[in-house]
Amino acid sequence: MKKIFAMILLCGATMAVEAQEISTTIGSDIVSSYIWRGQDLGGVSLQPTLGLEYKGISLSAWGSVGLADPADTKEFDITLGYTIGGLNIGITDYWFNAGLDPQDRYFKYDAHGTNHVFEANIGYDFGVVSAQWYTNISGNDGVNKDGKRAYSSYFEVAAPFKLATCDWTATVGAVPYATDFYGTNGFAVTNLAVRASKDIKVTDSFSIPIFGEVSANPCSQKAYLVVGMSFGL
Numbered sequence: 471m472k473k474i475f476a477m478i479l480l481c482g483a484t485m486a487v488e489a490q491e492i493s494t495t496i497g498s499d500i501v502s503s504y505i506w507r508g509q510d511l512g513g514v515s516l517q518p519t520l521g522l523e524y525k526g527i528s529l530s531a532w533g534s535v536g537l538a539d540p541a542d543t544k545e546f547d548i549t550l551g552y553t554i555g556g557l558n559i560g561i562t563d564y565w566f567n568a569g570l571d572p573q574d575r576y577f578k579y580d581a582h583g584t585n586h587v588f589e590a591n592i593g594y595d596f597g598v599v600s601a602q603w604y605t606n607i608s609g610n611d612g613v614n615k616d617g618k619r620a621y622s623s624y625f626e627v628a629a630p631f632k633l634a635t636c637d638w639t640a641t642v643g644a645v646p647y648a649t650d651f652y653g654t655n656g657f658a659v660t661n662l663a664v665r666a667s668k669d670i671k672v673t674d675s676f677s678i679p680i681f682g683e684v685s686a687n688p689c690s691q692k693a694y695l696v697v698g699m700s701f702g703l
Contacts, residue, residue, distance in 0.1 A: 495521040495530065497702020504534055504543060505694045507624055507643055508661035508687035509652070512542030519702075526553045528560075543567065546576070556595040563588055569610045584609055599629045612651025620649035626661060636666040645689075658689040 498518040504511040514537045521530030528551045536542025544567035551560030567574045569585030578584050587609040593602035605623040606612075614620040626643035643661030645654045652660055663685035669677040679700040686693040 492522060492524045495519060495523070495702065497700060499698050499700050500537075501696055501698035503694060503696045504536070505683075505685055505696055507626075507652070508685065508690070508692075510692065510694065511545075512536045512539065514538045515542065527551070528553070556597070556600075557593075558595070559590075559592045561588065561590050564609075566610075581608070587611060599627060601625070601627050606651065612649040614648045615655065620647070620651060622649040622651035623647070624652065624660070633666075636668045638667075639663075639665045641665070641685075652689075654689055660687050660689045662686045662688065 496519075498516060501515050501517060503513055504515040504517070511534070515534050516537055517532065517534045519530060519532045521528060523529075528549070530549050530551075532545075532547045532549070534543060534545040536544070546565045547562055549560055549562040551558060564587040565576055566585050566587070569587075570583045571578050571580075571585050574585060576585075579586060587606055589604050589606050591602060591604045593600060603623065603625045605621055607621065612620045612622045623646055624643060625646065626641055628639055628641045630637065630639045632638065641661060641663040642659065643663075644657065644659045645652045646657055648655050652658075654660065663683055665681055665683040667679060667681035669679050671677045681698055681700070683696045684694070685696070
């Protein structure tokens with residue numbers, strides 16, 4: 471009986487330690503415009519996030535909803551990822567309120583009638599620079615010049631640096647081949663961006679992270695200025 475009781479205590483202690491190793495992310499951004507990989511997806515938006523991470527394995531939910539225009543993109547994404555050292559891999563299930571389903575149903579996964587897009591990604595953080603590759607593997611993907619599934623892809627290189635008390639990131643992103651998912655007819659640079667972020671101190675124990683970004687899409691000849699703030703635990 472004592473051995474059983476001891477084993478129960480040991481299991482309970484192990485579970486408690488493992489529970490303490492699980493980190494939770496709860497937060498939200500408010501942005502003046504929703505710009506994604508050089509594409510304009512809407513105006514002022516609320517973008518909440520909820521995530522769990524354990525020993526490099528992460529599961530997160532992220533969404534976006536327009537606050538000013540009901541026609542702006544509504545989005546709900548779920549990402550399963552794994553990070554070890556500088557290497558990261560993941561799969562994301564994107565859901566948009568516009569797609570192949572005229573009723574915008576979340577639980578409709580019909581290959582030719584869904585609003586979901588499934589994307590795989592792989593990347594590596596070298597410290598001074600990071601690189602990421604993304605490819606749509608299923609769902610409501612775009613088509614190429616021949617009208618066939620494009621397996622739309624996007625890759626970007628980002629370099630962080632510090633300047634004038636702010637944290638900065640310079641990003642260059644491109645689409646390698648034709649797809650109407652990104653509006654390209656072949657290889658095209660679709661995202662040139664510089665972002666600055668800084669914590670604004672409100673009290674001794676509370677600060678608000680704010681950020682500003684200038685970005686341009688040479689392919690569509692569009693340019694954007696975005697500001698936002700983050701709240702989270």
